[in-house]
Amino acid sequence: MAGFDDDVYFATIGELSAKLRAREFTARELAEAFVERLEERGPRYNALAVSMGQAASRAARDVDGDLQRERFRSPLQGIPFAVKDLLAVRGHPTTWGARPFAAQVLDYDATAVRKLTGVGGILTGKLAMVELAGGGGYRIAGASMFGPGLNPWDPAHWSGGSSSGSGSAVAAGLVPYALGSETSGSILTPAAFCGVTGLRPTYGLVSRFGAMPLSWTLDKIGPMCRSAEDCGLVLQAISGGDSNDPGSAGKSFFYAPQYQREMKDIKVGFAPADWSDLAAEEARPAFQEAFGVMKSIGIELKEVKLPDYPHGPLVGTIIGAEAASIFEEFIRSGQVNQLEDPYQIAGLKASLDISAGDYLRAQRVRTRLRADFRKLFADVEVLLAPARYSPAPKVAEPLTGPAGGDPPADPGMSGLIPAGNLCGFPALSVPCGFAGKLPVGLQLVGRPYTENLLLAVGNEFQKRTDWHRKRPI
Numbered sequence: 084m085a086g087f088d089d090d091v092y093f094a095t096i097g098e099l100s101a102k103l104r105a106r107e108f109t110a111r112e113l114a115e116a117f118v119e120r121l122e123e124r125g126p127r128y129n130a131l132a133v134s135m136g137q138a139a140s141r142a143a144r145d146v147d148g149d150l151q152r153e154r155f156r157s158p159l160q161g162i163p164f165a166v167k168d169l170l171a172v173r174g175h176p177t178t179w180g181a182r183p184f185a186a187q188v189l190d191y192d193a194t195a196v197r198k199l200t201g202v203g204g205i206l207t208g209k210l211a212m213v214e215l216a217g218g219g220g221y222r223i224a225g226a227s228m229f230g231p232g233l234n235p236w237d238p239a240h241w242s243g244g245s246s247s248g249s250g251s252a253v254a255a256g257l258v259p260y261a262l263g264s265e266t267s268g269s270i271l272t273p274a275a276f277c278g279v280t281g282l283r284p285t286y287g288l289v290s291r292f293g294a295m296p297l298s299w300t301l302d303k304i305g306p307m308c309r310s311a312e313d314c315g316l317v318l319q320a321i322s323g324g325d326s327n328d329p330g331s332a333g334k335s336f337f338y339a340p341q342y343q344r345e346m347k348d349i350k351v352g353f354a355p356a357d358w359s360d361l362a363a364e365e366a367r368p369a370f371q372e373a374f375g376v377m378k379s380i381g382i383e384l385k386e387v388k389l390p391d392y393p394h395g396p397l398v399g400t401i402i403g404a405e406a407a408s409i410f411e412e413f414i415r416s417g418q419v420n421q422l423e424d425p426y427q428i429a430g431l432k433a434s435l436d437i438s439a440g441d442y443l444r445a446q447r448v449r450t451r452l453r454a455d456f457r458k459l460f461a462d463v464e465v466l467l468a469p470a471r472y473s474p475a476p477k478v479a480e481p482l483t484g485p486a487g488g489d490p491p492a493d494p495g496m497s498g499l500i501p502a503g504n505l506c507g508f509p510a511l512s513v514p515c516g517f518a519g520k521l522p523v524g525l526q527l528v529g530r531p532y533t534e535n536l537l538l539a540v541g542n543e544f545q546k547r548t549d550w551h552r553k554r555p556i
Contacts, residue, residue: 087116092256093554096162096313099259103150103161110150110161114143114205117163121208121257128238128255129230130248132168133175133209139163146203158316160203166262167246168209169216169295170196170304179295180227180245181214183418193293194328195262195304195321202320210248210261214422216269216297217245218406219430220399224478226424231478234277235555236521240475241482243273249307250277254555260308260317264294266301267398268500271526274307274512275470278522280541280551281307282314285531286507287332289318290325298405299330301398301504310551311513311541315340318534336534343539346380351540352387352463354495361495363473366523369516370469373525373548376515377467380543385463390455394498397445397452398505404442407434453506465540466528468496470512474521496526503528511537514550522550 091099091113103110118136125131146161170193171177178184192200200206211229213221224231224241232247234240235255242251246263250273253261263270265283274281282305289304296302306317315338324333353374362370378384413419414431422428459466476482491497503510508528515525525544527537545551 089256089554092120093309094259095309096158096259096316099162100158100160104155109143110146110205111140111143113161114139114163114207117258118207121165121252124255125208125252125257128233128235128242128251129227130211130232130251130255130257131208132178132211132229132248135172135175135206135208139205139207142200143205146205149203157202157320159199159320161205162259163205163207164199164260164262165206165208165210165252165258166196167212167249167264169212169264170262171293172196172206172209175209178228179215180212180229181422182228183413183421185228191293194290194325196293198321198323207258210252212248213245214424214427215410216264216266216295218297218402218410219427219434221424222426222481222483223424224482226422226427228423232273233478234475234521236278239477240521241276241478243276243475245269246273246307250274250279253277253279253307253309256554260306260313262304263307265303265305265504266298266402267504270305270307271470271500271510271512275524276475276522278514278524278550278553279307280310280314280514281305281512282318282534283510284318284322284336284534285332285509287330288322288334288336288532290323290328290331292325292327296409298402300405301402311511311538311545312340314511315534315538334532338538339535340539340542346382346540346543349465349536349540350383350385350463351377351465351467352385352459353467354388354493355386356491356493356495357468360493361472361491361497362469363518366473366518369518369523373515376544376547379547380540382540387459387463387466389494389496389498389502390452390459392448392452392502394501394505397448398501400437400441400445401449403434404437406431407437411435449505452502456506460530464529464533464536466496466499468499468526470524470526472497474518474523499526499528507531509534509537511541513541513544514553515548516550
C-alpha cells in the first residue's frame with residue numbers, strides 16, 4: 084500500500100483527483116488507506132457507524148481499471164466518501180442512530196448514494212448521527228446509540244447534530260467528503276462547529292429517496308466537504324429529479340464557476356447586531372475579522388432585517404406534526420422508550436398531541452414568511468450571518484434549556500437557520516476562524532436554486548483565507 088501523509092488525508096477532491104489521474108497512487112490504495120483511518124480513528128469521535136472496507140476495495144479496483152483505460156467519468160471518480168447513517172445502503176445496517184433500529188438492513192440504495200457510486204465514488208462507510216435525526220428534540224449530546232459526537236478540535240466538545248459523524252469525519256481527515264441531512268440546522272451546525280464547509284441545497288434539488296423521513300416538507304440531503312468548490316462538485320453529482328421522491332423539484336444542478344459574476348455586482352444583506360451583541364464574546368474577534376474579509380471581496384453590503392416571525396416555534400410545530408405521523412407506530416408501540424434521551428422520548432410522545440389546526444396554521448404562516456422573504460430578496464441576493472453564534476458546547480453540558488433573561492432588542496439574523504429551512508432556501512457554511520481552539524463559521528443564504536452564487540461568494544472568501552485548510556492536532 085502506498086504511504087500517505089496528512090497532505091493526502093486533508094486534500095480536496097480536485098487535488099486527489101489530479102493525483103489519481105497522474106497515477107501517483109491507485110484508487111484501491113487510496114480507498115484502503117481511508118478505510119483504515121476511518122476504522123482506527125472514527126471510534127475516537129463516535130463517528131463511525133458501519134465500515135464498508137471490503138466493498139470499497141472491490142469498487143476501487145473497478146475504478147482503477149477505468150482510469151488505466153482513461154475512462155474519466157467525474158472529478159469524484161475514485162474519491163472515497165461516507166454517508167450519514169440515515170441513508171440506505173443495500174445489505175448494510177441503516178440504524179438511524181437509534182437502538183430500536185440497530186438491526187435494520189434495507190435492500191436498496193438511497194438515490195444520493197447510487198448517484199455517487201455511479202460516477203465512481205468509493206463508499207467507505209456510514210457515519211453516526213443523533214437518533215432519528217433529532218426528531219422530538221434532544222437536550223444531550225449523547226442522544227445516539229453511538230454516543231455523543233466528539234469534536235476533533237477538542238473531544239470535550241460536541242461535533243454538532245444531527246449529522247455529528249459527518250462533521251467529525253471530514254474535520255478529522257477520515258473521509259474527503261461526506262453526506263449529511265438537514266431539517267433545521269443539521270448540516271450547518273456540525274459544519275460550523277467542526278470547521279468544515281457544508282452546503283444545504285434548495286429543498287427538492289436532491290432526492291431523499293432512501294433517507295429516513297423526519298419532516299416531508301423540510302428534509303434535505305447535502306454535502307460536507309473541505310471547500311466550497313468541493314461542495315459544488317458533489318452537489319452536481321447528487322442533484323436531479325427523482326420520481327421516487329414526491330418532493331423532488333425535478334431540477335439538476337451544474338457547478339459553473341467559470342460563469343461567476345463579478346463580486347461588485349452582488350448585493351449581500353446583513354444585520355449589524357450579529358457581529359457584536361449577538362455573537363458570543365469569545366467568537367466576536369473571529370466574526371468581525373471574517374466580516375472584514377467579506378467587505379474586501381468587493382460585494383455590496385446592505386443592512387437588512389429578517390422578517391419578524393416566530394421561526395423556531397413554526398419549524399418546531401411542522402417537524403413535530405410530520406414526525407408524529409411518520410413515527411406514530413414507533414411511538415405508540417413503546418419502542419420510543421428505548422431511545423437515549425428522555426427529553427426526546429417525551430418530545431416524540433407529545434408530538435402526537437399536535438392538532439391538525441395548529442399544523443395548518445403553521446403552514447399558513449409559513450406561506451406569509453415566504454412572501455416576505457421574496458420582498459427581502461428583491462433588495463439583496465444573499466444573506467450573511469454567523470452560522471452559529473458561539474463555538475461548540477461541551478459534551479457534558481445540556482445542549483438547550485429554558486430561556487433566561489429578556490430577548491435581545493435586535494435579534495439580527497438569529498432566526499435564519501429555521502427561517503431558511505422553512506422557505507427551502509439553500510445555505511453554505513464556511514469556516515471563518517476560531518474562538519479559542521474551536522472553529523466558527525459564516526452562513527450564506529440565497530433564493531432557491533442560487534447555489535452557484537453562494538458557492539462563488541464562498542470560494543472568493545476561501546481564496547482570501549485559509550481557515551478551511553486548518554487541521555485539528
